[in-house]
Amino acid sequence: MPGRGSAAERVFAYGATAGLLADLLFADPRRGHPVAAFGRSAGAVERVLWRDHRGWGALHTAVCVAGATGAAALAGRLVRDRRAASVVLTAAATWSVVGGTSLGREARAVGAALSAGDTERARTLLPRLCGRDPQALDERQMARAVVESVAENTSDAVVGALVWGAVAGVPGLVGFRAVNTLDAMVGHKSAAYRRFGWASARLDDVAGWPGARLTAALATAFGGDPRGALRAVRADAARHPSPNAGPVEAAFAGALGVRLGGTLAYGGRVEHRPVLNGAAGRPVEVADIERAVRLSRRVTWLTLGVCAVGRFAVGAGFGAGSRFRSGVVGRRGSI
Incomplete structure (x- = not known):
């Protein structure tokens, strides 16, 4: 298959694979993460633009996303004629924006604390995974929060x-992470961001x-219990308040045989x-954290395959369409 694709397809396949392997080996850097x-930078722009108004929030979103995506597009343009450099850039961008290994490590750390009966340590670690208030959660509730x-x-x-x-190369990788990061920063329903963060939340x-x-x-399909x-x-995805978290959490819940939400x-x-x-489903148990991490890893590598093949x-x-059009033009020109 790689031999039949164009240079751009090979660049993505090789670069994304290298980036995921780098994430597997090195995870996220503790300092200097892009x-x-x-x-x-988005926080600095927010301090200048913040108003309790949707329009100003939309401007903040546009400035931040366009800036990140534009920088990525410029970097790609600078190396577009050098295949090795393009692969390296794609690998670096992939490693920078994915966080599967760190996600698994943080989840397993909470699981290890819960398995050891150290609920206080688990409560200390949980906010590194999600924004829940851990103080009122018991062991099973924390395990459920980790799986979700x-x-x-x-x-x-x-x-x-x-x-x-896969759709847009390095600008697509960087642009998606910019949108997702902005949603985490300002896209929640607090008093300060209910209007200002509206555009970021909707774009996400x-x-x-x-x-x-x-x-x-x-x-x-691959979680162990497809039915x-x-x-x-x-039955349940559409009932979730998030249009995207609903299908994902419902699929994990069904695949793992547990109740979430x-x-x-x-x-x-x-x-x-x-x-x-x-x-x-049954209530989430601590052992389900490891099962969820393994399913997440499986989905990650399957996604790489789907995106590369796509x-x-x-x-x-x-390419076939281009060759067909060229043949038609050639035949018409010879008549």
Whole structure:
């Protein structure tokens, strides 16, 4: 297949594979992470533009996303005639924007603390995975929070980025991570960001849509219980308040045979979310954290395969169309 694709398809396949391997070996750097640098820049722009108004929030989103995507496009343009440099750039961008290894490590750290009976340490570690208030959570509730975070972040931190990388190369990788980071910064329903963060939240819903569906599809097909996962997605995904987290969490719940959702607390706010896979699932146990991490890793590598094959298929289709059009023009010119 690689030999039949164009240079762009091979660059993505080789670069994305190298980037995922780099993430597997090195995870996220503790200092100097490019996403953290983007967050600091977005925070500086926010301090200048913040108004309790949707229009100013939309301007903030446009400036930050356009700046990151434009810089990535410029970098790609500078190396477009050098295949090795293009592969290195794609690998570096992939490694920078995906976070599957760190996600798994943080989830397993909470799981290890819970297995050891150290609930206080688990409560200390949990905020590194999600924004829940850990103080009121018991062991099972923390385990459930970890599994939900692993499910949602498999889509947000890995699959979505790879999908957009397959569509638009390095600008797609960087642009998706910029959108997702902005949503985490200002896209929540606090008093300060209810209006200012509206544009970031809506753009994240749009950008995350294809990755969430692919994550749900792969978790359903390869999660161990395809029928249970499909049943949970059909019955419960649309009931979730998030259009993208719903399918992903429902698929993981069905695949793992557990119940997700229910009452949770974010920064002093209590939310009562629908239970996912409630009819067939059991309460989450600590051992399910490891099962969720393994499913997340499986979905990650399957996504790479799907995206690489998809790029080659689309490239081959465009190539065939181009050859057909060239043949038609040639024959018409000879008549």
